[in-house]
Amino acid sequence: MASANLKLALVAIALAIVIALVIVSSQTGERQVSLVVVNGTVVTMDGAGRVIPNGAVAIDGSDIVAVDTADAIQRQYRGTETIDAAGQVVLPGLINTHTHAPMVLFRGLADDLALMEWLTKYIFPAEAKTVSPEFVRAGTRLAALEMIQSGTTTYTDMYYFEEEIAKETKGAGLRGVLGQTVIQFPVPDAKTPADALARAETFINMFKGDPLITPAVAPHAMYTLDGPTLMAARALSMRHGVPTLIHLAETRDEVKTAQDQYKASPVGYLDRLGFLGPGVVAAHGVWVSEPEIMVLRQRNVGVSHNPESNMKLASGTAPVPGYLAAGVAIGLGTDGAASNNDLDMFDAMQTASLLHKLQTGDPRAVSARTALEMATIGGARALGMADRVGSLEPGKRADVIVVGMATARQTPMYDPISHLVYTTRGDDVRTTIVHGKVLMRNRQVLTLNEASVLAEARGWAEKVRAAVN
Ligand SMILES: [Zn+2]
Numbered sequence: 303m304a305s306a307n308l309k310l311a312l313v314a315i316a317l318a319i320v321i322a323l324v325i326v327s328s329q330t331g332e333r334q335v336s337l338v339v340v341n342g343t344v345v346t347m348d349g350a351g352r353v354i355p356n357g358a359v360a361i362d363g364s365d366i367v368a369v370d371t372a373d374a375i376q377r378q379y380r381g382t383e384t385i386d387a388a389g390q391v392v393l394p395g396l397i398n399t400h401t402h403a404p405m406v407l408f409r410g411l412a413d414d415l416a417l418m419e420w421l422t423k424y425i426f427p428a429e430a431k432t433v434s435p436e437f438v439r440a441g442t443r444l445a446a447l448e449m450i451q452s453g454t455t456t457y458t459d460m461y462y463f464e465e466e467i468a469k470e471t472k473g474a475g476l477r478g479v480l481g482q483t484v485i486q487f488p489v490p491d492a493k494t495p496a497d498a499l500a501r502a503e504t505f506i507n508m509f510k511g512d513p514l515i516t517p518a519v520a521p522h523a524m525y526t527l528d529g530p531t532l533m534a535a536r537a538l539s540m541r542h543g544v545p546t547l548i549h550l551a552e553t554r555d556e557v558k559t560a561q562d563q564y565k566a567s568p569v570g571y572l573d574r575l576g577f578l579g580p581g582v583v584a585a586h587g588v589w590v591s592e593p594e595i596m597v598l599r600q601r602n603v604g605v606s607h608n609p610e611s612n613m614k615l616a617s618g619t620a621p622v623p624g625y626l627a628a629g630v631a632i633g634l635g636t637d638g639a640a641s642n643n644d645l646d647m648f649d650a651m652q653t654a655s656l657l658h659k660l661q662t663g664d665p666r667a668v669s670a671r672t673a674l675e676m677a678t679i680g681g682a683r684a685l686g687m688a689d690r691v692g693s694l695e696p697g698k699r700a701d702v703i704v705v706g707m708a709t710a711r712q713t714p715m716y717d718p719i720s721h722l723v724y725t726t727r728g729d730d731v732r733t734t735i736v737h738g739k740v741l742m743r744n745r746q747v748l749t750l751n752e753a754s755v756l757a758e759a760r761g762w763a764e765k766v767r768a769a770v771n
Pocket of ligand 1: 400401402549585637638
């Protein structure tokens with residue numbers, strides 16, 4: 303009996319020791335992870351729309367491992383690096399679903415013109431004389447610097463020498479869906495559309511499977527390509543399972559061209575060709591009727607809404623409330639900096655929200671939450687990447703930004719989502735993290751030399767000015 307009691311006592315003591323160890327270890331953080339962002343207001347953009355007032359995000363390597371209260375995260379995780387986000391807002395990095403990164407070098411070159419005049423008198427001639435691998439590399443470095451500084455973590459690009467753009471994007475640490483342009487007339491990187499298609503395929507093979515770069519094919523538009531080339535570009539992207547990026551129904555001129563040449567609307571024409579389907583990301587979608595919205599929905603086409611570019615070029619107002627009601631995957635874009643004139647996605651959110659209130663006479667047409675959704679998870683859906691980015695959830699890539707909320711303009715703060723859309727600017731972003739790597743800490747960009755990127759861009763501006771004079 304005595305020995306049985308002794309055994310029982312020993313078991314009880316052992317159990318108590320184990321329990322004590324578990325408590326102690328959980329208090330100090332059981333699991334070592336690479337990075338913990340703590341004490342911020344975490345706006346997750348997850349399915350439940352969770353906002354965690356004193357929250358934290360645990361990151362290990364490239365992935366988010368946990369999103370919870372700061373207490374819970376600190377009990378379970380110990381970060382090799384810790385970022386204190388007290389007084390700041392932590393949210394998924396912003397997703398720019400349409401731009402032309404190197405066009406930052408044409409920023410402010412020609413303003414206050416309609417699309418066709420702007421393109422044919424200024425942009426196409428300037429591009430013909432200046433665009434080269436060196437030009438796109440310098441332009442991409444400048445664009446990447448601006449995007450990192452303003453909280454964009456994934457961007458979608460359509461331009462020339464896309465492999466050079468991809469190398470610089472990787473170097474800067476950004477995530478990119480990068481489309482090699484296919485266009486009918488001779489351009490700096492291709493004499494013919496067949497050259498451009500061959501270049502696109504080489505590019506796809508070069509970057510397929512890359513953790514940061516999703517290569518894509520970018521047939522420019524229905525008005526700059528014939529039907530067979532459009533379909534060849536589409537077939538190429540389908541063969542490789544990569545996105546197809548196109549400008550669609552941007553202006554009334556495009557609608558007129560489609561009517562005159564094909565007796566159809568731009569959407570009707572592309573659908574008749576069999577072009578529309580999953581993986582197509584259509585930029586603008588301004589001149590799209592209600593029934594055509596349903597066509598885009600049925601074909602699973604993603605739409606990129608670019609309110610600032612559409613307003614600046616007086617292209618028109620996209621039927622965004624219609625897209626939202628129909629359940630079309632819709633994201634926000636800046637378009638190239640030459641028609642915006644910056645790459646600030648906070649501007650894009652605010653403009654989208656204000657524009658559709660005015661257009662519809664309904665202040666609820668695009669709410670702050672909806673605008674923020676379009677800039678994050680909505681953009682991820684439009685690009686077919688919602689399983690990887692667009693929200694702060696365990697298992698997704700760690701693309702995270704930390705936004706300061708301490709300026710006079712942001713004081714006081716009742717609702718972080720209101721502030722993110724209506725008062726915050728790109729400059730308020732303090733920290734930018736992509737794929738678990740800190741690209742900017744306290745406004746210090748770590749992957750690019752800011753001074754040399756800016757100096758180099760000013761040097762290119764001299765050549766651009768000479769080209770259009
Ligand atoms: Zn564009």
